[in-house]
Amino acid sequence: MSAKIIDGKAVAKSVRDDVAAGVAALEKDHGLVPGLAVVLVGEDPASQVYVRNKGIATREAGMRSIEHKLRAETSQDEVIALVRRLNGDDEVDGILVQLPLPDHIDANAVINEIDPDKDVDGLTEVNAGRLVLGKEALVPCTPQGSILLIKTVMEDMSGANAVVLGRSILVGKPLASLLLAEHCTVTTAHSRTRGVEEVCRQADILCAAVGRPEIVKGDWIKPGAVVIDIGINRVEAPEQGPNSEAKGKTRLVGDVDFDAARAVAGAITPVPGGVGPMTIACLLKNTLTAARRRRGL
Numbered sequence: 001m002s003a004k005i006i007d008g009k010a011v012a013k014s015v016r017d018d019v020a021a022g023v024a025a026l027e028k029d030h031g032l033v034p035g036l037a038v039v040l041v042g043e044d045p046a047s048q049v050y051v052r053n054k055g056i057a058t059r060e061a062g063m064r065s066i067e068h069k070l071r072a073e074t075s076q077d078e079v080i081a082l083v084r085r086l087n088g089d090d091e092v093d094g095i096l097v098q099l100p101l102p103d104h105i106d107a108n109a110v111i112n113e114i115d116p117d118k119d120v121d122g123l124t125e126v127n128a129g130r131l132v133l134g135k136e137a138l139v140p141c142t143p144q145g146s147i148l149l150i151k152t153v154m155e156d157m158s159g160a161n162a163v164v165l166g167r168s169i170l171v172g173k174p175l176a177s178l179l180l181a182e183h184c185t186v187t188t189a190h191s192r193t194r195g196v197e198e199v200c201r202q203a204d205i206l207c208a209a210v211g212r213p214e215i216v217k218g219d220w221i222k223p224g225a226v227v228i229d230i231g232i233n234r235v236e237a238p239e240q241g242p243n244s245e246a247k248g249k250t251r252l253v254g255d256v257d258f259d260a261a262r263a264v265a266g267a268i269t270p271v272p273g274g275v276g277p278m279t280i281a282c283l284l285k286n287t288l289t290a291a292r293r294r295r296g297l
């Protein structure tokens with residue numbers, strides 16, 4: 001048996017098309033063009049690529065992209081002052097502060113300055129609280145995208161055993177809340193979990209978000225399970241010898257040993273082309289949602 005490969009790029013495209021249609025309707029009916037402000041501090045190359053891609057996707061959806069690029073030495077107070085300015089700017093519907101921030105800045109302090117109704121990353125304490133309480137929230141993009149991908153292969157998650165590997169604030173914790181809201185029986189496993197392989201083998205839905213390349217092996221997976229690989233790990237391309245042209249090149253791998261897993265799973269997301277594209281699509285979705293809700297639409 002070989003698993004169905006879940007095409008995150010295709011699902012993301014359809015989410016983005018829906019967002020674009022919603023944006024067009026908002027402009028036609030109300031003369032509103034949603035705006036997404038992205039704040040980048042420093043010159044981290046990976047972050048620069050993400051921010052550029054977000055800008056392109058935002059404009060493709062018909063929204064305004066407002067990019068603030070600050071020097072790596074920018075003080076925490078200056079970043080907070082910018083966030084407050086964006087909070088007060090009516091043209092700005094969504095605010096995303098790109099993580100990680102430089103070491104001298106307390107990311108928590110900055111994130112919690114964001115107006116919760118513009119917090120399109122869903123990372124403020126207010127949105128995290130709303131999510132856990134089952135209230136209307138802006139939901140973190142990667143977990144939201146993961147749920148949408150599961151729904152493409154599983155009509156009803158009710159009663160399913162869902163295991164989330166990882167307990168980060170960005171992914172693991174909110175994903176566990178979302179799975180619970182879908183009526184799954186949810187287990188969060190992490191570095192202190194005893195017998196993690198056996199825990200994973202019970203999963204009808206296995207979500208891996210620990211940031212360790214290919215740690216989930218084929219024999220951790222229950223036959224027929226849905227496997228959502230949230231890891232994005234850049235590793236040295238191993239097939240390249242010292243004389244290879246590609247020496248020093250890297251490739252992207254997930255937290256799951258894909259080739260082994262696809263022989264056991266019922267459905268699986270690839271890396272790249274799985275959850276990653278959904279993250280950006282859901283960011284656009286949240287920005288449209290924020291633009292509507294802020295105006296009671």
Ligand SMILES: Nc1nc(=O)c2c([nH]1)NC[C@@H]1CN(c3ccc(C(=O)N[C@@H](CCC(=O)O)C(=O)O)cc3)C=[N+]21
Binds near residue numbers: 098142232
């Ligand atoms: N405030 C904040 N919110 C974030 O959501 C956030 C962040 N900071 N900092 C960095 C991480 C990472 N992240 C990704 C988004 C899309 C892809 C993505 O589209 N990946 C492609 C491949 C991209 C590539 O080739 O590098 C894929 O998986 O197919 C990956 C990673 C959002 N993050």
Ligand SMILES: [Mg+2]
Binds near residue numbers: 121140141142170279
């Ligand atoms: Mg996110």
